[in-house]
Amino acid sequence: MSAPAAATPGRAEIVAGDGVTVLHVAGDWTLAHYLPLVAEVEALRARIDGVERIDVAALGALDTAGARLLHALLGSRRLAALVADGAALPAERRALLRAVGEALEVQEAAMPPRRGSAVGDVLEHVGRTMGVFWRHVVGLAGFIGLTLETALRVLLQPRRWRLTALAANLEKTALDAVPIVALLTFLVGAVVAFLGATVLADFGASIFTVDLVAFSFLREFGVLLTAIIVAGRTASAFTAQIGSMRANEEIDAIRVLGLDAMELLVLPRVAALLLALPMLSFVAMIAGLIGGMLVCMMALDVSPVMFLSRVESNVALRHFLIGIAKAPVFAFLIAVIGCLEGMRVAGSAQSVGEHTTSAVVQSIFIVIVVDAVAALFCMEMGW
Template identity: 55%
Template structure:
């Protein structure tokens, strides 16, 4: 055998390339240069002339014809001895499994997409669970409304005090200050057009349609929904819910329905108070900064602002209250039993409640705008 054949070579023979010589580690660099930029089909390559063969030579052949073809060596290289076919097949399988790690940028993108997918799945599961819980609450109301003996009036009154009466000062103060801020901003912008008188319309529209109910609902979402979650979650952690069920007292009827009913009653009242306080804050700014008297303020209010704006705002309150109360109670039932879980679900109830309130308000605004209401 010549020196070239000993080193390993590719010889063209009748339109076909024939591998000859030793395809081993000792000749690896020469074989790499020889096969560089070449890609052959198995019908174009004859391996019967190969002398010695090791994994390095098999890897070069895999690069030449592709790892998949090495794995399939029994179909096109049956002339080779069985040990060499086993070697080529093993190297081909190893090359198929050697797909290196994705680049760092690709890994970051995949990790980001994976995180988005997990959050989407969690959001879907959360919404399905929320709809299921809403169905249970409505079924609970339907089963108890015709049975006065099962009404928990004491619990409803206690929750009304906590949800409505105790929240009244903070809601009134918040809406009063926001009303003053809206009036200041409106006056600043409208002064450039000589239309500061329309500050009254701006404050009235904002609080009757949006801010009154929205601020009250957000305040209850942060103040009361978290309280519902913490109360029910603590009972869940202390196994008090299991104790109630064991003595025949359904937690839904005892804990959830009074809270939902109390918030549904309280939020419209707080919304009405928020509307009044917001208008009072705007009226004070108009009186002090714009020289618009209270009589003029009320005259413009009654002449330019229709009662439909008040109805739109107050009609949203029971819907927002129901959603906030249901989310607060649901997160309480999802507590797993530790103090950390109570904190996590309390935070989750506040975030979900505020998000749902703003989402529903935005959808309602779009719908009412399209309907011309």
């Protein structure tokens, strides 16, 4: 009985000769020789790109550990070419190399990306957020331009005005919103008057509570509270309506019929909110003044006649005009954001919910920002 062949440590070397660079793989590539082979593989990986041919005729024993090292040395592409060459290796070794290569590719694809430092992760997150924010700004500016262009084109053709859609949207955005707007602003007016009376009583200036309520609601609270309520109520409705049509491919059907989705869906909603928000802001101002007047009457013994007389004598008309002038701007921005987010919806219910939430957040954010800028501008102008 012959003695078993002695184990030969695996080795690899790159030889250049006759104009061809050859990688010679020899010996046993097994777990027993793993550590020396790791060092050899690491040394050869930098030169493997110049190899034109692979010689495995002297390859001895091979197990999964050796197959993994060959994958690390040759790479997926070269290993696949070696496996495809039926004359280079026996069928069982080609099957082993193929199975190990496929398993390693699946593992690499499933591995999460390596985490960097905490500072790097924060900076990466900030960069991605700024990129998303910039794309939102550019998209909103483009959609505003498209809306204005469509509005100017339709404005010159009265036959294309969709008065039925305008009336339906006006009822939903204005008439149906009157109770909630009036109730909330009435309560806020009462709270402002109560706080003003409590604080100003310490200075013997309780009568100035009337001025506080009038100034705050005519200039700021009336239109701002209304815009926030409308942003939560109407912008979400616009996004959900148009988003559902996008998910059901109804907007694609509209375009196939040769109709303009901007003219059919966006313009009636924008026009309705442009009319609705100034009216709702006026209702909010009146309701806030009534709430403040009732608190003044009960807590300060200021009669309604005295309240209105002081408002007439101390509060100029420009404060009302400044407040009401913000309403169309807020209305246009809220309507455009709601319709834009609806147009961005993909074909799923989850996307409808995500864009509806985004529309409300964006609308409230931009309303507060624009109101703050307008307040600073009016302060600098002395209005």
